[in-house]
Amino acid sequence: MDAFLHQVLAGLATGGIYASVALALVMIYQATHLVNFAQGELAMFSTYIAWSLINAGMPYWGAFFLTVGFSFVLGVVIERVVIRPVENSPVLAVVVVFIALLVILNSITGWIYSYTIKTFPSPFPEQPLFGNKFMSSHEIGAIGVTLVVLLLLYAFFRFTPLGLAMRAAAQNPESSRLVGIRVGWMLALGWGLAAAIGSVAGMMVAPIVFLDPNMMGGVLLYAFAAALVGGIDNPAGAVFGGFLVGVLENVLGAFVIGNELKLAVALVLIIGVLTVRPSGFFGRVHVTRV
Amino acid sequence: MTMRKLAPFAVLMLIACVLPFAVSEYRTFQFTLVLVYAIALLGLNILTGFNGQISLGHGAFYAIGAYCAAILMDKYGVPYWATLPVAGAACLLVGFLFGLPALRLEGLYLALATFALGVSLPQLLKYHHLEAWTGGVQGITITKPDAPALFAELGLPLNQDQWLYFFTLAVALAMFALGANLLRGRIGRAMMAIRDNHVAAEAMGVNNAMVKSLTFGVSAMFTGIAGALGAIAVQFVAPDSFNIFLSITLLIGIVIGGLASISGAIYGALFIQFVPNIADEISKAAPWAIFGLFLLGFIYLMPGGFAGAVRMVFTRTGMAQLRRKRQNH
Numbered sequence: 283m284d285a286f287l288h289q290v291l292a293g294l295a296t297g298g299i300y301a302s303v304a305l306a307l308v309m310i311y312q313a314t315h316l317v318n319f320a321q322g323e324l325a326m327f328s329t330y331i332a333w334s335l336i337n338a339g340m341p342y343w344g345a346f347f348l349t350v351g352f353s354f355v356l357g358v359v360i361e362r363v364v365i366r367p368v369e370n371s372p373v374l375a376v377v378v379v380f381i382a383l384l385v386i387l388n389s390i391t392g393w394i395y396s397y398t399i400k401t402f403p404s405p406f407p408e409q410p411l412f413g414n415k416f417m418s419s420h421e422i423g424a425i426g427v428t429l430v431v432l433l434l435l436y437a438f439f440r441f442t443p444l445g446l447a448m449r450a451a452a453q454n455p456e457s458s459r460l461v462g463i464r465v466g467w468m469l470a471l472g473w474g475l476a477a478a479i480g481s482v483a484g485m486m487v488a489p490i491v492f493l494d495p496n497m498m499g500g501v502l503l504y505a506f507a508a509a510l511v512g513g514i515d516n517p518a519g520a521v522f523g524g525f526l527v528g529v530l531e532n533v534l535g536a537f538v539i540g541n542e543l544k545l546a547v548a549l550v551l552i553i554g555v556l557t558v559r560p561s562g563f564f565g566r567v568h569v570t571r572v
Numbered sequence: 573m574t575m576r577k578l579a580p581f582a583v584l585m586l587i588a589c590v591l592p593f594a595v596s597e598y599r600t601f602q603f604t605l606v607l608v609y610a611i612a613l614l615g616l617n618i619l620t621g622f623n624g625q626i627s628l629g630h631g632a633f634y635a636i637g638a639y640c641a642a643i644l645m646d647k648y649g650v651p652y653w654a655t656l657p658v659a660g661a662a663c664l665l666v667g668f669l670f671g672l673p674a675l676r677l678e679g680l681y682l683a684l685a686t687f688a689l690g691v692s693l694p695q696l697l698k699y700h701h702l703e704a705w706t707g708g709v710q711g712i713t714i715t716k717p718d719a720p721a722l723f724a725e726l727g728l729p730l731n732q733d734q735w736l737y738f739f740t741l742a743v744a745l746a747m748f749a750l751g752a753n754l755l756r757g758r759i760g761r762a763m764m765a766i767r768d769n770h771v772a773a774e775a776m777g778v779n780n781a782m783v784k785s786l787t788f789g790v791s792a793m794f795t796g797i798a799g800a801l802g803a804i805a806v807q808f809v810a811p812d813s814f815n816i817f818l819s820i821t822l823l824i825g826i827v828i829g830g831l832a833s834i835s836g837a838i839y840g841a842l843f844i845q846f847v848p849n850i851a852d853e854i855s856k857a858a859p860w861a862i863f864g865l866f867l868l869g870f871i872y873l874m875p876g877g878f879a880g881a882v883r884m885v886f887t888r889t890g891m892a893q894l895r896r897k898r899q900n901h
Binding site: 315316317319364367368371373374375377378379381382383384385386388389390392393397499500502503506507510540542543544545546548549552553556557560 | 620624626628673676677679680681683684685687688689691692695696698699700816820823827831855856857858859860861863864865867868871872875
């Protein structure tokens with residue numbers, strides 16, 4: 283029983299990280315109806331920036347917030363420069379652009395920082411918190427950070443005029459434009475926010491999986507699964523999906539199929555959800571008009 | 573084939589036949605891989621370019637083909653040439669089965685599902701219960717086939733690389749003929765009709781579900797046969813050589829070679845084989861940076877790829893000739 287509980291709790295901790303990346307995916311999906319294949323690499327790149335800052339002697343939280351700010355700007359710039367030109371292109375062109383971004387970010391990071399694995403510090407103490415024997419303090423901290431991000435996002439979209447404008451732009455671009463919302467910039471802001479959330483996830487996952495240019499491959503896959511399980515247009519659903527996928531992955535990996543096939547869990551979930559219930563648990567069902 | 577089309581084709585074939593005698597063994601091996609990639613790219617292009625179904629996981633079918641060939645040769649002593657039909661049939665079946673759930677997925681979601689397949693495949697290949705066949709992380713080493721003794725008797729001794737090149741060339745010709753005929757006929761037109769407007773296609777009496785899943789199967793078959801040939805040429809299969817970047821390489825090949833173009837598969841194969849070799853000298857990461865930049869550049873500036881550009885040059889010069897003729901009258 284102890285072992286089971288331990289796996290569930292560890293699953294919640296990684297689930298928090300998947301939830302963050304899933305949230306970033308949902309942000310971009312809501313605004314543009316696109317799935318960002320480069321989300322993981324974007325987060326990985328941000329994490330390397332944080333690593334450089336910390337290695338240059340900056341205190342952890344200083345580097346953390348600076349990185350989040352930098353990622354926001356990076357996200358906005360990418361939307362403006364790279365995504366803008368293909369906004370109205372066929373899906374294939376957009377997917378190819380995302381793949382190009384993925385490849386470029388991956389190789390640039392490898393070029394600058396080399397492909398050797400690096401350790402990344404955790405801001406949380408090494409001793410388990412409150413003397414519990416189930417979770418390391420980094421795991422508890424990661425869950426805490428995810429929940430804080432979620433609350434901040436909720437508050438932003440619910441209580442600020444800018445958040446309202448962004449929601450409006452995502453839901454009905456034409457009408458939003460008529461009431462004076464600059465829809466293009468709202469999309470760019472959405473990208474910025476997604477990149478910032480992704481960077482938080484990257485910095486939280488890096489102490490667990492270690493820092494290397496390919497570290498987000500698996501995480502991105504779980505995040506896709508999480509976003510789909512929760513419903514790809516529902517932020518709260520994505521967070522729920524993240525925790526669910528994290529727990530499923532850990533428990534199934536530990537007791538049923540073995541650690542070697544963990545990624546297959548994501549594959550089965552993705553294909554299963556897409557075929558059986560494409561709108562996920564909490565998503566809106568889409569009906570296309572002929 | 574008309575005379576006008578036949579002439580360039582004959583020249584091309586002549587070059588292709590002389591090539592292995594003019595270059596080093598290593599270059600011959602590289603050109604063999606170009607042919608292998610060309611078959612794989614044609615397969616992906618049938619699916620993505622002609623039928624509009626995006627696959628980011630075609631490396632998986634390449635891997636299945638490669639493993640089929642390696643396992644049959646290594647464990648069961650099957651001759652190399654006999655592994656190709658088996659690899660093709662296996663991939664046809666797997667592709668068709670994967671195409672069935674994929675029917676319900678459109679555009680982005682299919683890309684997602686195939687991406688998941690591509691990412692998780694190396695892990696599946698490493699699975700320890702399959703290790704008796706797949707060799708686990710170590711993979712399988714196979715031996716390169718010798719040229720049949722017949723050639724030496726005819727006074728044309730071919731070394732292993734040259735023989736494999738000609739063998740691959742023959743298979744590639746057969747596959748391209750098959751692909752071209754398939755795309756030119758009724759089924760090919762149905763594929764393109766579905767890509768352009770699936771509702772209209774359905775209304776015209778095209779069985780969308782059947783055509784789409786069959787296209788998936790045929791596409792996987794092409795890529796699987798290429799995988800088997802690739803395994804024989806490289807003499808080695810291992811899970812980590814079939815990661816998501818292989819699938820991405822194939823996507824890069826069809827975008828740069830030219831979507832929905834048969835000749836584009838050859839341009840794309842030349843590109844993905846030789847550009848990394850040149851770029852490798854700058855840095856280990858350089859090939860992928862260059863791949864990425866080329867991808868962006870092509871999508872923005874030349875969405876038709878090399879094949880599109882070539883076609884444009886020919887039609888322009890053709891138009892110019894026509895105009896000159898008219899003026900002379």
